[in-house]
Amino acid sequence: EEQLVEFGGGLVQPGRSLRLSCTASGFTFGDYAMSWFRQAPGKGLEWVGFIRSKAYGETTEYAASVKGRFTISRDDSKSIAYLQMNSLQTEDTAVYFCTRDKHFDAMDVWGQGTTVTVSS
Amino acid sequence: DIQLTQSPSFLSASVGDRVTITCRASQGISSYLAWYQQKPGQSPNLLIYVASTLQSGVPSRFSGSGSGTEFTLTISSLQPEDFATYYCQQLNSYPRTFGQGTKVEIK
Numbered sequence: 328e329e330q331l332v333e334f335g336g337g338l339v340q341p342g343r344s345l346r347l348s349c350t351a352s353g354f355t356f357g358d359y360a361m362s363w364f365r366q367a368p369g370k371g372l373e374w375v376g377f378i379r380s381k382a383y384g385e386t387t388e389y390a391a392s393v394k395g396r397f398t399i400s401r402d403d404s405k406s407i408a409y410l411q412m413n414s415l416q417t418e419d420t421a422v423y424f425c426t427r428d429k430h431f432d433a434m435d436v437w438g439q440g441t442t443v444t445v446s447s
Numbered sequence: 448d449i450q451l452t453q454s455p456s457f458l459s460a461s462v463g464d465r466v467t468i469t470c471r472a473s474q475g476i477s478s479y480l481a482w483y484q485q486k487p488g489q490s491p492n493l494l495i496y497v498a499s500t501l502q503s504g505v506p507s508r509f510s511g512s513g514s515g516t517e518f519t520l521t522i523s524s525l526q527p528e529d530f531a532t533y534y535c536q537q538l539n540s541y542p543r544t545f546g547q548g549t550k551v552e553i554k
Binding site: 362373374390391424429430432434435437439440 | 492534541
């Protein structure tokens with residue numbers, strides 16, 4: 328079964344950092360781009376950013392709201408994608424999802440999400 | 448950024464009803480549109496991609512159509528498990544944006 332599991336959410340103070348991990352199983356992780364999305368409490372879905380596969384240089388794209396603060400990386404040997412979040416703000420409070428990204432064919436595998444709460 | 452506007456934002460329907468949700472893009476996005484279903488406390492589930500291709504395992508009562516700036520998701524006969532929130536997403540350009548969602552509730 329193709330599966331993604333996120334780890335690393337929690338309560339963090341404004342201005343601090345947090346790193347989320349997304350572990351993949353059931354498919355060849357290195358063949359795919361990976362994306363991160365988030366959903367603030369009671370709100371809709373927001374794209375955070377994505378990382379291309381090694382074949383496409385592992386280049387990244389980010390939403391304007393997180394660019395310069397968040398960094399996406401990957402370790403294909405461990406089948407893990409990471410979301411490093413720095414200078415966290417209260418508006419970053421959300422459930423964070425990682426997804427397998429099939430580009431024009433959309434996001435077909437989603438993790439269960441991990442909750443990040445930014446509060447003093 | 449490309450804006451996606453879904454209508455309606457809220458829909459009350461009965462089991463067996465035919466339901467149509469519309470997604471309008473602020474500029475042309477070819478056929479690069481996906482539809483997701485999300486139930487409370489769960490992650491989104493891909494239903495349709497490239498506007499009209501049914502994702503594997505999704506019931507055939509779901510269908511999508513459209514291109515350019517106007518798209519529709521149709522549920523031919525609403526089932527109890529279909530009561531959820533539905534989102535469209537454009538994959539034509541970055542940032543990848545979503546519609547605001549359409550909540551389908553039991554009448």
